[in-house]
Amino acid sequence: MYLPKSFHETRIDVLHALIRDYPFATVVMNGADGLTANHLPFELVSDTLLHGHVARGNELAKADGAEVLVIFQAADGYISPNWYPSKHETGREVPTWNYAVVHLHGRLHVTNDKAWLRDFLERLTNRHEATQPKPWHVSDAPEDHIESMLGAICGLEISIDRIVGKFKLNQNHPAANRAGVVKGLGERADERDAELAELMKQAEERRDGK
Numbered sequence: 001m002y003l004p005k006s007f008h009e010t011r012i013d014v015l016h017a018l019i020r021d022y023p024f025a026t027v028v029m030n031g032a033d034g035l036t037a038n039h040l041p042f043e044l045v046s047d048t049l050l051h052g053h054v055a056r057g058n059e060l061a062k063a064d065g066a067e068v069l070v071i072f073q074a075a076d077g078y079i080s081p082n083w084y085p086s087k088h089e090t091g092r093e094v095p096t097w098n099y100a101v102v103h104l105h106g107r108l109h110v111t112n113d114k115a116w117l118r119d120f121l122e123r124l125t126n127r128h129e130a131t132q133p134k135p136w137h138v139s140d141a142p143e144d145h146i147e148s149m150l151g152a153i154c155g156l157e158i159s160i161d162r163i164v165g166k167f168k169l170n171q172n173h174p175a176a177n178r179a180g181v182v183k184g185l186g187e188r189a190d191e192r193d194a195e196l197a198e199l200m201k202q203a204e205e206r207r208d209g210k
Contacts, residue, residue: 001103001164006172009165012047014206015102018165019044027052028069030109040156042070043124045181050104050158051120061154064110068158074100074194079170083184084177098169098181100199105162111155118146121156154163169200178204 009015019042027038038060042052050070054060069176076099087093111117122138129135138146170178178200185197 001101001166003164003166004172007166007168008098009167011165011206012163014167015163015165016044016047018074018100019104022072022074022163024072025033026071026073027058027060028071029063029066031063041124041128042158043120043127050106050156050160051123053120053153054156054159056152056154058154060108060156060182061110063108066108068106068108070104070106070158072102072104074199075192076100077185077193077196079181081182083180084173085180086174088178096168096170098196098200100167100169101165101188103164103166104158104160105164106158106160109157109159111157113155114147114150117150117153117155121150167199167203169203171203173203 023041023043025040025042027040029036029038036059038054038058040052040054042050045051051147060066076097079098080095081087081095082092118138125136125138141149170181173181182197182200182206185193185200
């Protein structure tokens with residue numbers, strides 16, 4: 001990944017927060033027919049471990065020991081040069097695209113242990129059902145149905161060897177331009193813009209030591 005110094009995010013707590021807030025990731029692997037990509041939700045279990053699951057027919061279920069790249073991406077958006085005060089002063093600005101990503105490099109381990117799978121699925125669903133008025137639990141389904149579903153999937157453990165963060169949030173611009181971008185995103189006002197603006201505000205607070 002192209003990684004200019006100004007966009008390189010190294011703080012582990014910041015990287016982990018992105019993974020937890022945006023858990024749906026792309027898994028890239030060099031398979032028998034070349035590069036493949038799959039899209040899966042994950043749980044960050046520790047600094048060095050991710051948990052996930054796939055259908056038994058998925059190529060990842062047959063890739064025990066493979067090296068993988070797991071990509072997590074937060075909100076992103078087009079940035080207009082009209083939002084920069086400096087553009088109105090000099091005209092010497094161009095459009096760009098802001099985003100934040102985390103790349104995890106690691107090794108895949110596949111498990112068929114039903115106790116492991118059930119524990120993982122309970123953790124996964126409990127987390128994502130927590131905002132529902134009446135959260136669904138794995139135990140709400142008939143036991144024979146749960147057993148059947150567990151037999152149709154495999155668990156994934158990814159041992160993390162390296163983590164790389166890129167937060168491209170106009171850090172290479174003066175504060176007035178960054179503030180102009182946040183204002184512009186607020187005026188354009190779709191859901192993703194609001195999330196991107198919040199990422200930029202958080203970056204400013206970290207920069208100011210708040």
